[in-house]
Amino acid sequence: TSDHLRHVDSMSILPSGAGRISKLNALILGDSLASEEDDLIFPSPSFSSQALVPSPQKYMEMYSRSIKDPAGFWSDIASDFYWKTRWGPQVYSENLDIRKGNIKIEWFKGGITNICYNCLDRHVESGNGDKVAFFWEGNEPGFDAMLTYSQLLSRVCQLANYLKDVGICKGDAVIIYLPMLMELPIAMLACSRIGAVHSVVFAGFSAESLAQRIMDCKPKVVITCNAVQRGSKIIYLKDIVDAALTESAENGVAVDVCLTYANELAMKKESTKWKEGRDIWWQDVVPNHPSACDIEWVDAEDPLFLLYTSGSTGKPKGVLHTTGGYMVYTATTFKYAFDYKPSDVYWCTADCGWITGHSYVTYGPLLNGATVVVFEGAPNYPNAGRCWEIVDKFKVSIFYTAPTLVRSLMREGDQHVKRYSRKSLRVLGSVGEPINPSAWRWFFNVVGDSRCPISDTWWQTETGGFLITPLPGAWPQKPGSATFPFFGVQPVIVDEKGVEIEGECSGYLCVKASWPGAFRTLYGDHERYETTYFSAFPGYYFSGDGCSRDKDGYHWLTGRVDDVINVSGHRIGTAEVESALVSHPQCAEAAVVGVEHEVKGQGIYAFVSLVEGVPYSEELRKSLITTVRNQIGAFAAPDKIHWAPGLPKTRSGKIMRRILRKIASRQLNELGDTSTLADPSVVDQLIALSDA
Ligand code: PRX
Helix, strand or coil: CCHHHHHHHHHCCCCCCHHHHHHHHHHHCCCCCCCHHHCCECCCHHHHHCCCCCCHHHHHHHHHHHHHCHHHHHHHHHCCCCCCECCCCCCEEEECCHHHCCCEEEECCCCEECHHHHHHHHHHHHHHCCCEEEEEECCCCCCEEEEEHHHHHHHHHHHHHHHHHCCCCCCCEEEEECCCCCHHHHHHHHHHHCCCEEEECCCCECHHHHHHHHHHHCCCEEEEECCEEECCEEECHHHHHHHHHHHHHHCCCCCCEEEEECCCCCCCHHHCCCCCCCEEEHHHHHHHCCCCCCCCCEECCCEEEEEEECCCCCCCEEEEEECHHHHHHHHHHHHHHCCCCCCCEEEECCCCCCHHHHHHHHHHHHHCCCEEEEECCCCCCCCCCHHHHHHHHHCCCEEEECHHHHHHHHHHCCHHHHCCCCCCCCEEEECCCCCCHHHHHHHHHHHCCCCCCEEECECCHHHCCCCECCCCCCCCECCCCCECECCCCCEEEECCCCCECCCCEEEEEEECCCCCCCCCEECCCHHHHHHHHHCCCCCCEEEEEEEEECCCCCEEEEEECCCEEEECCEEEEHHHHHHHHHCCCCEEEEEEEEEEECCCEEEEEEEEEECCCCCCCHHHHHHHHHHHHHHCEHHHCCCEEEECCCCCEECCCCECHHHHHHHHCCCHHHCCCCCCECCCHHHHHHHHCCCC
């Protein structure tokens, strides 16, 4: 058994009752107990007794089965879904070892199903059609809407019929560039209903980024809206799409249809720029289509969606997820990690433009028949109490968000939280980056009134669903630790040689065997899939994250170990920002590193060398930042531009980022060995320009 398994056995002898409560009280009172790792926060006995997994023992029982008999474990769960034809004799087949040939992962192959059917029709047919599927809350307080499961199904069918009408068939790509209107999950579901492959592009990406994605997956249709108001700002999405479509057409990829939802709250239809023949108003066509639409039955291994994400090298990667395994995995992780009950009202603040919005706004919750809050606005608009106003309004019981939001609201003060009741809350969740213990405690004590366990879910676009997460009724928690693996997941920590390390340790986080929700390839580039994820440590999937495991077997994620930075839970490749910067005519060279940021987790710190003779100026600084905004999106704008007469390079010309990271974080006495640099004097020049 691995170390954490041994540990779980010892957990069963932990005391119950009074001992737990007094330890909990000590934490609530803010006493710091020994070290961070020793802090244990127990779920209340009343929470645990009603939980799906009420104890470490129950977890152990389920976890051991999932590892010893993955086929049996996952088939039992998969049997709860609707399959037109059951999968073949082999529940899964995999090769994660590059030395043994191509990487391959398949689950439920031969099984014929449809995820949209399982999200909607299945619930309507079993008599739950009148249950609320979505509560929608607009940017402006007071603007809201809702859809029951039956209504949602009709809307999805109308759009699906329209898409079929304009020629979308099974396997065709559709790009969705929408804000958090209900039309966004509707569009995702309409695609999956007819076997089309959706690719949602976060509506904060720039025209250039959108064009790049259009050129990569060549959709026949792009779905967007004319504009959206977020906080006090109006964003003209259609203009961005127009620019992207022009650029992709110039590069030989023409899109036939741009289906545009008229979001009249933000912008009048008449003011929207229009290209006859290509652009069409959603409201003019979709509602005229029949509200029933036949399902396109697909194989479990048929693609469901593509989602582009950043890597350590230039071009974004099209992460491809397939149908059956993703369906079973997102539904199961949602159910257990949030201890989901049919009476829950669930709100995840993520945008559907990211994986969290795919797996845990749309598919996971709907597969469970949950009631989901979809929020269009900004969490601090019109004031810092907005989230709790929404929680009280819809009686939200499960609230899932990112540490960056927790930290930014924490700064605004407890009064914004305390003026709302929040008594409906039962479970809290965190995702996107490590949650620092002080933010964890504030979330737990202030937002959750010390009642609600926090599921700190560690996962990635690639993993489809949670890999390491607390099960809220089972485990005592440690603030800042994602705790233990989900069923079927075998995380290992390896050293730089790829050797597994046992016990208390830190190193690179890998996974040893496949799980149903794993991505199957990078779109159009299986070789990059193999080299990026399976070559560094042969035999394993490498996550790109560092991790340590404490003496009790708890996992502590320590952040990316590659050239990816995590800004407000958004994943950004340093290479992407660098290539945007060097596209500026006055920039000769750029090197980007992440630095600790109080609210965003990491901030973007860019060292920039200018073309010979160009003087530093405030104006140029702004113009460099604008270039990044235009090429990637506002969320990738550097927080700091550091003028660099030269960059620290080895004699072979490799930039030494280690040194740049130290300069950026002002750890000047930890620069380490600079003697291998081609020109060690650049370091002093950089330090001298630190505050320029
Ligand atoms: O570094 C990890 C961090 O986010 C990365 C994945 O980013 P992305 O694919 O955009 O997906 C974000 C939502 C799942 C990981 O490699 N990360 C995500 N969740 C956590 C986390 N780091 C620590 N703790 C987490 N709970």
